[in-house]
Amino acid sequence: MGILEDWGWDARWAEAFGGDAAKGLFPARLIEEQRGLFQIVSEQGIKSARTPGTMRHKAADRAGLPAVGDWVAAESVPNEKVVLIRRILPRRTKLSRKAAGEAMEEQVIAANLDTVLVMTALNADFNPRRLERFLTVSRESGAEPVLILNKLDACAEPGPFLAEARQAAGDAAVVAISAKTAAGLDALSAWIKPGRTVGLIGSSGVGKSTLVNRLAGNEALKTAETRASDERGRHTTTHRQLFILPGGGILLDTPGMREMQFWDAEQGLKKTFDDIEALAPACRFKDCAHGSEPGCAVKAAVEAGTLAAERLESWAKLKRESRHEAGRREAPATVTEKQKWKAIHKAARKRVKEKRK
Ligand SMILES: Nc1nc2c(ncn2[C@@H]2O[C@H](COP(=O)(O)OP(=O)(O)OP(=O)(O)O)[C@@H](O)[C@H]2O)c(=O)[nH]1
Ligand SMILES: [Mg+2]
Ligand SMILES: [Zn+2]
Incomplete structure (x- = not known):
């Protein structure tokens, strides 16, 4: 198997890449983003990449720009170390939320995930209502959601948590684990396997990076103790990155997310x-x-x-929010519709006036 296959490349991606090879482009996967600079992996290994200005101008919004997990057509530039991203291959799945702030803008957290592991810890972090929100966003992405309950080793009585989690999860699988002691990790092999991309999301401190370290068999990622008072994390991970595991399988670590406002839900x-x-x-x-x-x-x-x-x-609240966001997304269209009618009325009035003359 080649390096691209290790990162999830298959016949369908090859088809999507199509004739781009003839234009001197090569396929690559975006595995890391840090402040607008990307790392991509291709047959040439790992390289830094950037988007050309034309792509940034042409993209109608941020969702039109590359995201971690994207497969792209890239181009080397003579005498330059940084590679250019020319095209994003159509995404199979897209994990999106509304970007923070007032603007109605979509933020793609990651593209082309097969599975999203929604992680919580069996402690003060556990909140079924927030899990419903995270699971909804995960399902909307097109990937399969799985609910992970971590820190089983530190929980005296997991029973009631499990019952609540199952109800919040609907048809999604619920798996209780300990990233620390490795208890329950075998069950994850149903999703984490060669060529498959699995994303981890959840609040800060639930143990996402600890799980990646455990599965990778090293301590490459920084982790940090949670606050003793309320089990809250310290936002230790600061960027999104894909990792390949020794046994195959691709894992995405993300920074703990406080907010998960709906984009489309x-x-x-x-x-x-x-x-x-x-x-x-x-x-x-x-x-x-x-x-x-x-x-x-x-x-x-x-x-x-x-x-x-x-x-x-919870359903009523999330439904209201979803409708509200959908309404705001459609607002600009309503304005142009209004403007259109204003113009029609104005033209009609003009015609009436002209007839009177
Ligand atoms: N007892 C116990 N502690 C764990 C377990 N998994 C992680 N921890 C601890 O929880 C703390 C936070 O873990 P991290 O892996 O940094 O959490 P994170 O989700 O990556 O947090 P952010 O990067 O801030 O989003 C660390 O002190 C870990 O050692 C577990 O299964 N059991
Ligand atoms: Mg982390
Ligand atoms: Zn009814």
């Missing part, structure tokens, strides 16, 4: 709340919002105790 929500989705057809109204409508099957399930009230609350 409708499909992901449907899957995260598949229990609510399954009940909805029995509601009297087709567009039932499971609020105060009469004949609501979801509310009835809460009253009967078969659906947790917190889960319905």
Whole structure:
């Protein structure tokens, strides 16, 4: 197997790369990003890469720029060490969130992940509502989400955590592990295998880098103790990077994320709340919002105790947020629509005036 295959290259990628070889371009995978400078891996090994100004200008938004995990067509520049990224091959999956700040901008956290391991620790970090949010974003990406409960060694009573985690996870697998003692790690081989790309996301301090170190069999990545008072991490990892494991398999370590605001979440929500989705057809109204409508099957399930009230609350909250973000994304179009009608009315008034003359 060649170096590209180790990093996940296959016949479908070769097809997507197509005739670019004839233009002097070569295929490469983006494995690291740090402040706009990229590291790519290709048959030539690992090299620094950058995007040409034309690509930055042409990209309608940040999502049009390369992200970690992307396969690209790259070009060497004579007398230059840094390689140019000419084209991003169409992404198979895309883990996105709304970029921090006021602007409605998509931020691609990583591209072409096969699996997203949503990680939490069995301590004060554990929060099923946040897990639902992370799982929703992971599902929306097109990758398979798996919920990882870490620090099993330090948890006296994992039972109740597991029960809550299973409910939040819907159809996603739930795996309890200890990155420290390696307990439960065997189960991860269902996802971490040669040619497959697996991303790790979760709050700071849950043990993402510790797991990468454990699986890589070294201590290459820096890790740091969490605060004793509330188990919060110290944001030790500062950039996203892909690692190849000795037994094959590609792992993405990410910095702990405080925020995971939705970009697009409708499909992901449907899957995260598949229990609510399954009940909805029995509601009297087709567009039932499971609020105060009469004949609501979801509310009835809460009253009967078969659906947790917190889960319905969580669904309603995330759904509102998703709708709100979708509305904001569509806002610019509404403005142009308005402008269009304004122009039509103005033209009509002008015609009326001209007729009167
Ligand atoms: N007891 C126990 N501690 C663990 C385990 N996994 C990680 N830790 C500890 O948790 C702390 C944080 O681990 P990191 O790997 O740095 O966490 P991280 O998720 O990479 O954090 P950021 O890089 O800040 O996002 C370290 O002190 C680890 O030794 C585990 O399974 N059990
Ligand atoms: Mg880390
Ligand atoms: Zn309903």
